[in-house]
Amino acid sequence: MATINLVDLKKSYGNVPAVKGVNLSVADGELIVLVGPSGCGKSTLLRMVAGLESVTSGHIEIAGRDVVKAEPAERDIAMVFQNYALYPHMTVRGNLEYGLKNRGTPRTEIDRRVNEAADILEIGQLLDRKPRQLSGGQRQRVAMGRAIVREPAAFLFDEPLSNLDAKLRVQMRVEIRKLQRRLKTTSLYVTHDQLEAMTLADRLVVMNGGLVEQIGTPTEVYDHPATLFVAGFIGSPPMNLIPTSALGTDGANGLPAGTDIVGVRPDALLIQRPEGPCIALEATADLLEPIGGESHLHVKLEGSGQAIILSVPGRPDIAESAHLTIYARPSELHPFSSQTGRRTDTVAKS
Amino acid sequence: MQTKRTIFPNKLLPYVLLAPQLAVTLIFFIWPAAQAVKSSFEREDPFGFRTTFIWFENYTRLFSEPGYVNSLGKTAIFAVSVTLLSMSLSLLLAVAVNRVLKTNRVYTTLLVWPYAVAPVVVGILWWFMFNPTIGIGPYMLRGLGIDWNHRIDGTQAMILVVMAASWKQISYNFLFFVAGLQSVPQSLTEAAAIDGAGPFKRFWTIVFPLLSPTTFFLLIVNINYAMFDTFGLIDATTNGGPNQATNILVYKVYADGFLGLNIGSSAAQSVVLMLIVIVLTAIQFRYVERRVQY
Numbered sequence: 113m114a115t116i117n118l119v120d121l122k123k124s125y126g127n128v129p130a131v132k133g134v135n136l137s138v139a140d141g142e143l144i145v146l147v148g149p150s151g152c153g154k155s156t157l158l159r160m161v162a163g164l165e166s167v168t169s170g171h172i173e174i175a176g177r178d179v180v181k182a183e184p185a186e187r188d189i190a191m192v193f194q195n196y197a198l199y200p201h202m203t204v205r206g207n208l209e210y211g212l213k214n215r216g217t218p219r220t221e222i223d224r225r226v227n228e229a230a231d232i233l234e235i236g237q238l239l240d241r242k243p244r245q246l247s248g249g250q251r252q253r254v255a256m257g258r259a260i261v262r263e264p265a266a267f268l269f270d271e272p273l274s275n276l277d278a279k280l281r282v283q284m285r286v287e288i289r290k291l292q293r294r295l296k297t298t299s300l301y302v303t304h305d306q307l308e309a310m311t312l313a314d315r316l317v318v319m320n321g322g323l324v325e326q327i328g329t330p331t332e333v334y335d336h337p338a339t340l341f342v343a344g345f346i347g348s349p350p351m352n353l354i355p356t357s358a359l360g361t362d363g364a365n366g367l368p369a370g371t372d373i374v375g376v377r378p379d380a381l382l383i384q385r386p387e388g389p390c391i392a393l394e395a396t397a398d399l400l401e402p403i404g405g406e407s408h409l410h411v412k413l414e415g416s417g418q419a420i421i422l423s424v425p426g427r428p429d430i431a432e433s434a435h436l437t438i439y440a441r442p443s444e445l446h447p448f449s450s451q452t453g454r455r456t457d458t459v460a461k462s
Numbered sequence: 463m464q465t466k467r468t469i470f471p472n473k474l475l476p477y478v479l480l481a482p483q484l485a486v487t488l489i490f491f492i493w494p495a496a497q498a499v500k501s502s503f504e505r506e507d508p509f510g511f512r513t514t515f516i517w518f519e520n521y522t523r524l525f526s527e528p529g530y531v532n533s534l535g536k537t538a539i540f541a542v543s544v545t546l547l548s549m550s551l552s553l554l555l556a557v558a559v560n561r562v563l564k565t566n567r568v569y570t571t572l573l574v575w576p577y578a579v580a581p582v583v584v585g586i587l588w589w590f591m592f593n594p595t596i597g598i599g600p601y602m603l604r605g606l607g608i609d610w611n612h613r614i615d616g617t618q619a620m621i622l623v624v625m626a627a628s629w630k631q632i633s634y635n636f637l638f639f640v641a642g643l644q645s646v647p648q649s650l651t652e653a654a655a656i657d658g659a660g661p662f663k664r665f666w667t668i669v670f671p672l673l674s675p676t677t678f679f680l681l682i683v684n685i686n687y688a689m690f691d692t693f694g695l696i697d698a699t700t701n702g703g704p705n706q707a708t709n710i711l712v713y714k715v716y717a718d719g720f721l722g723l724n725i726g727s728s729a730a731q732s733v734v735l736m737l738i739v740i741v742l743t744a745i746q747f748r749y750v751e752r753r754v755q756y
Contacts (some may be wrong), residue, residue: 164653164656183656184655184656184658185659190656191656193649193652194649195649197653201672214657214658215658262657
């Protein structure tokens, strides 16, 4: 059980900066998800915490101890790799025991922990198999088991679910969440999948270009994206980012000074006029994608030709190139400035 | 799986295309091998006028001859030493290169060069370096108080040929080891580092076991090399001497057959040598390879 503190952490490869100064405090037992597009520095950040990459400048504290100079083994962390990194020549039991044996843990203690981990992960019947005899999901469990038996101060997950098929991924995601809640081990979790990030995280860290864009609970980040990048990255389908010029004078009224882009979630746009004040936009339907319980309606704003996606419940009967009016409540508009890339109202928390 | 097949209606063409390779194999391998087997059952008179079929006499005589038993022993020492020395040194070099591979293409290329050198040239090179009269090796060893003369000291002669033979083979082993090391995923060593294994332990418990298919393959290649391909080297350095100290089987085949003109015995020896290699390889595949799988 431990906290992790990152203080102005930087990493450069030669002259190319990968991580440009990250500050982050992870509370004891918290699961923090680092999310961002590929190349945003999230994996590099995680590998620095693990001790697999050197630190260019800044500090990493695990359980109050500065570990920048410490070997990976001395940091009391366990890592789950994207490709699982199971030792192919050892049995599952051998894989689980390896880290404990290296640390000279007594035999009885090793057996106790291995059996306990095998029980938790339901891999008891696999202990004598080799990794190549296991399915993807089973390998994933063994990789988790190898982290659990160590009883480390922190777990580090490097895109652990990206090699699984979609169905298994959802299932393992739930299991990881339950496991982490049960063990209450401080965890850092890297993913590029924003759905995975939203469902797993106690708090999200959205990264882009080596910098932190926003830190907050999934709801905070979803409801009040602090920057244009976060607004476009979190949420599926993504938030519509509409230049104020396309809104017309009616819609642009009452927005904070400096606003030139307005974000609207697809599900905050309505095709029926709601109660109370709202703005109305004229549009032409492009395409209707029914995806089950709801439909994605692609439209173009009349005048500006701005493409917009609406998420509408059910399967509305809208013909292509039909003319319609879409509505949004003023409270659902997220005002941004394209100059600073940030919100222009003060609601944003970070 | 459906594979695309192209069918040539011409029945003769495949055989014509195969013919050159088949001819080479038949003329330079199958035919001489058959001749050797045939000769090993015959005795030829000193002037080559008459050959008599004598069943296994050449073989029985061979194993009661002290010179041959000695040669068997020398071959064992030579093959094991060359294999161990060249493989361990090349593994060491490969591990060193693997740590810094990106910047050291040049180093790798240089290390590969000795493999392009013919065995006889290797022999002459080392013969010069360790020539008791003019060589740089004995000159420096004398400074350490060691009197080097492989012409009269059998052990020193053996050390010389082992060094020369290993030196040539290191580059070949090195290439395979580097390729093998490259194919061990980085994340495994990283996982082991997090699991608390130091560099040395990581190597022996993770990397080396994963390298075992490469090691196994090289073991077979090296033993075969030491037993067969080192004829030129021995011929150029020690001629099997002094006093039979470096007279390994492959050289003895030559010496008895072409210098001693005892064709029957030489043929029998070459058949035995062939059998030894076949048996060794079979044993390796049967027992070692089973443990290599993971």
